[in-house]
Ligand SMILES: *[C@@H]1O[C@H](CO)[C@@H](O)[C@H](O)[C@H]1NC(C)=O
């Protein structure tokens with residue numbers, strides 16, 4: 532091979548190989564307001580050779596006071612039926628993108644978490660294309676608060692931690708026990724609004740010490756409505772103002788029951804029916820005052836109480852169901868728990884104004 536031919540191959544091949552050698556994001560690229568595009572720095576789509584297989588790791592570093600979050604946009608220009616892009620989300624679940632006529636998907640990476648994008652083509656070159664853009668934002672980590680104890684219920688309307696137009700807000704609960712987070716609301720409220728899925732995350736732990744990340748999608752109707760932390764910390768992260776309401780309990784409070792439910796009280800009367808050793812925690816997120824009507828007690832004797840707080844001995848008893856109350860009861864409280872010890876009964880609740 533003559534020198535000229537060698538020079539030609541070198542000049543031709545090197546830039547091409549460089550563009551596709553699985554280059555990762557440099558830590559110096561992680562700056563507030565910076566957007567990193569790859570594999571091409573101008574953000575345009577890259578055509579892939581055959582037998583391509585790269586994993587791009589995208590992380591958002593943090594310490595206990597300051598961190599970064601990232602919005603990741605994947606442009607999917609896959610053409611080959613066997614080519615794919617596998618996105619491992621921050622929750623650990625994987626989403627496989629296949630040829631679909633140039634679609635764009637976005638993913639979020641919260642402080643202290645990592646997302647990976649694996650791009651794979653098979654041996655036959657199908658002119659598949661892709662591009663990834665990562666937009667970094669510097670953020671201040673939200674406060675740590677002690678979980679309330681005794682007769683005080685721990686509830687949060689996530690939109691109340693958003694400060695105006697801020698895109699990022701968080702709060703970390705600290706407890707002596709493991710924490711049970713229960714989504715307040717019906718599955719219907721959340722499952723059919725896919726817009727909420729990547730606007731709110733729950734971290735088992737703190738930003739700089741994470742056990743697992745949950746997103747609202749993890750609470751679809753066929754899945755659980757709650758989870759118990761491994762850590763003694765629970766962090767709630769909100770990236771947009773959406774109606775997501777939660778109730779938190781120390782695990783010992785939950786373990787005494789077959790089921791513990793958390794529900795919002797609204798101005799529309801809702802009907803509930805209980806049979807087992809259950810606790811129903813109700814919160815009037817918008818105002819104060821809850822009206823309860825016992826529609827029917829089916830089994831006597833009935834051991835059930837309504838308490839002004841979470842289901843523990845320190846919460847004051849508002850009503851004992853040893854006889855059937857004949858008229859609706861109005862309680863001047865923001866929250867209460869209906870505790871049934873195997874009593875079989877039906878009741879309704881609404882807000883009082
Ligand atoms: C990407 O992350 C995975 C999992 O943490 C790790 O095993 C792999 O070495 C990382 N790859 C690069 C290029 O940093």
Ligand SMILES: *[C@@H]1O[C@H](CO)[C@@H](O)[C@H](O)[C@H]1NC(C)=O
Nearest residue numbers: 593594595596597598599669
């Ligand atoms: C966290 O990082 C920020 C900026 O990156 C720095 O100013 C701050 O001192 C760090 N805090 C801790 C507790 O390390």
Ligand SMILES: *[C@@H]1O[C@H](CO)[C@@H](O)[C@H](O)[C@H]1NC(C)=O
Nearest residue numbers: 796797798799817882883884
């Ligand atoms: C009930 O609440 C909804 C939502 O908060 C509100 O739009 C509606 O006007 C209320 N209805 C009554 C009768 O107060």
